[in-house]
Amino acid sequence: MQPIRIEEVQKALNRFANQDVYLHLETTNGAYASHHNEGFFAAGAYIRNGRIRFSRAKIAGNGPYRVGLKLDLGWVYAEGLTDWEVTDKGQLLLAGHDYEGKLAVALQLSDEPF
Amino acid sequence: MERHILVVFPHPDDESFGVSGTLALYAEQGVPITYACLTLGEMGRNMGIPPFANRETLPSIRKKELEDACRVIGIGDLRLLGFRDKTVEFEDEELLADRIHAIIAETNPSLIITFYPGYSVHPDHDACGAAVIRAVERIPSEKRPVVHCVAFAKNCEKEIGKPDIVRNVSAVIDKKIAAIKAHRSQTEGLMKAAAKYGGDAIARFKTERFWIYTW
Numbered sequence: 001m002q003p004i005r006i007e008e009v010q011k012a013l014n015r016f017a018n019q020d021v022y023l024h025l026e027t028t029n030g031a032y033a034s035h036h037n038e039g040f041f042a043a044g045a046y047i048r049n050g051r052i053r054f055s056r057a058k059i060a061g062n063g064p065y066r067v068g069l070k071l072d073l074g075w076v077y078a079e080g081l082t083d084w085e086v087t088d089k090g091q092l093l094l095a096g097h098d099y100e101g102k103l104a105v106a107l108q109l110s111d112e113p114f
Numbered sequence: 115m116e117r118h119i120l121v122v123f124p125h126p127d128d129e130s131f132g133v134s135g136t137l138a139l140y141a142e143q144g145v146p147i148t149y150a151c152l153t154l155g156e157m158g159r160n161m162g163i164p165p166f167a168n169r170e171t172l173p174s175i176r177k178k179e180l181e182d183a184c185r186v187i188g189i190g191d192l193r194l195l196g197f198r199d200k201t202v203e204f205e206d207e208e209l210l211a212d213r214i215h216a217i218i219a220e221t222n223p224s225l226i227i228t229f230y231p232g233y234s235v236h237p238d239h240d241a242c243g244a245a246v247i248r249a250v251e252r253i254p255s256e257k258r259p260v261v262h263c264v265a266f267a268k269n270c271e272k273e274i275g276k277p278d279i280v281r282n283v284s285a286v287i288d289k290k291i292a293a294i295k296a297h298r299s300q301t302e303g304l305m306k307a308a309a310k311y312g313g314d315a316i317a318r319f320k321t322e323r324f325w326i327y328t329w
């Protein structure tokens with residue numbers, strides 16, 4: 001993956017608009033966060049291969065970045081995004097890596113199921 | 115004396131913390147106030163202490179709290195614009211400006227109060243302020259209402275200077291505290307802590323600071 005370049009990611013997001021696409025969205029503080037820091041409340045969630053359709057996508061911020069996808073009846077949102085990649089299958093992968101390089105958040109879009 | 119004041123913020127409680135003293139003073143003079151609140155703060159993390167709201171009930175609870183706060187402050191015209199918390203920055207900028215411009219055209223305010231774009235910490239705050247500025251810019255410069263902005267980013271004084279207006283709102287501090295408390299799901303814990311530490315925590319509510327937006 002490479003550091004996010006906002007104009008290029010915006011273009012890549014736009015390509016998925018107005019069609020059925022598959023979403024992987026994940027947020028995590030790691031399985032050991034509470035173990036290493038007792039005062040830390042660990043929480044996370046993910047959705048894999050959620051099929052969505054959005055009419056509008058936008059990446060915002062100065063880095064780490066935020067992304068919002070506007071659905072017919074709702075939103076997809078992620079913050080803390082730092083890096084991106086388009087795979088050879090054309091999947092858009094966005095990830096946020098923390099100060100130790102660990103994954104903290106991921107937002108991925110694909111024409112076919114992951 | 116102002117003809118009409120239009121307040122535009124994205125979240126229920128923005129008005130109470132930032133400007134409710136100023137608004138209560140104007141309301142006591144009989145100045146009509148319209149408040150356009152962009153979202154219902156649907157994504158708030160505070161659910162009450164102990165929790166009495168959840169992710170699904172929070173919007174209707176916050177709507178009621180907002181209506182109560184408006185009554186306390188003397189805001190007679192509350193408009194809920196129906197955008198969603200944490201998504202204002204992703205909306206179509208022209209659409210946002212259209213909605214705000216329509217309210218400006220209808221209410222013909224002499225003063226608009228909003229967040230200073232770029233210096234208001236939360237992305238919804240910055241996007242809200244930017245949309246208001248964009249809407250006002252559509253009005254020929256000689257006809258534009260005055261815009262007073264709230265800013266509280268750490269770097270704001272360094273970059274945009276000292277506030278142009280520092281208003282003492284002690285005369286209506288009871289109304290301001292009651293307005294903040296009306297947002298019970300969001301503020302109960304905070305206000306209990308403030309009461310416990312007394313002095314300084316309440317004292318900072320007695321001053322409200324504004325930057326006059328200049329083009």
Ligand SMILES: [Zn+2]
Binds near residue numbers: 124125128236239
């Ligand atoms: Zn706010």
